Amino acid sequence: MRPLFKLLMLFGMTAYLIFAFFTFITREDTAQCRNLNIVIADSAQATLITGKDVDLMLRKTGLYPIGKCMKDVDLVQMQQKLQSDPFIREAICMKTPGENVNVFVVQRLPLLRIMADNGDDYYVDGKGFPMAARGYEADLPVVTGQVTNDFVKKRLIALGELLSQDDFWNNQVMQIHVQPNQDIDLVLRVGNALVHLGKAENFDRKLCNLRAFYEKVLPNVGWNRYQAISVAYENQVIGIKQHP
Incomplete structure (x- = not known):
């Protein structure tokens, strides 16, 4: 009896799985998407792309899933469209039970904002990827002066990375100004002194010397002495005093 019972159980389970599979396929063919869930990674660090932006992008391109049959929701096209936006580094779209479509977006994190004398106005990430400024604000060092895209990628990304990785400089540096000869000046939040870095090289050593001056000298002579x-x-480290 036991072998026969096991055989009947196996047959029953197989029949159930086949039934469940075809029921699921049929349901997916006819069920409509009920919910669109959008998650933006690193939204606390930057808001250059929002859930509303993603929602609107999908609506404008006819890829908005709610109300569509689940089988007609094209996840590949959704991902490709979202990743064509310069502020989005990666998009992952998936279907989940309950007729849900989930969208997970990894935004590009801007490192610097470029506002050059030639009229260029854009953000740039740590790989030098440009992102047009479009109404959002990020609390980043602003690069001004005679600056080109090539100079940003080859020289200023390294400086921006150093600043962003150090809490002290990340909070201090407001502006990076590039002179016509490509020397670099910094405008800081504390004190009135303009900091001259000189050539775009040896940033780590120069910032180390500057920090020592800020911590050991300026507290004794006054922040506005130079x-x-x-x-x-x-x-x-050369300090030029204020005129009397």
Whole structure:
């Protein structure tokens, strides 16, 4: 009896699985999408792309899933469309039980904002990828002056990375100004002194010397004692005093 019972159980389970499979397929063919869930990664760090932006993008391109049969929801097209936006680094779209479509978006995190003398106005991420400024604001160092896209990628990305990875400089540096000879000046939040970095090289050493000056000298003589501070030369910090 036991072998026969096991055989009947196996037959019953197989029949049930076949029935459930075809029921699911049939339901997916006819069931309509009920919910669209959008998650934006790193939204606390930057808001250059929002859930409303993603929603609107899908509506404008006819890819909005709610109300469509689940079988007609094209996840590949949704991902490709979203990833064509310069502010989106990656998009993952998936269907889940309950007639849900979930969209997970990884946004590009801007490193610097470029506002050059030639009229260029855009953000750039850590890989040098440009993103047009379009009404959103990010609290980042602003690069001004005689700056080109090539100079940003080859020289300023390294400086931006150093600033962003150090809490002290990340909070201090407001502006990076590029002079016509490509020397670099910094405008800081604390004090009135313009900081002259000089050539776009040896940023780590120059910032280390500048920080030592800020921590050991300025607290003793006053934050507004100097109108300019230069760390352009090796192992030197030169302060130019304010005029009386």
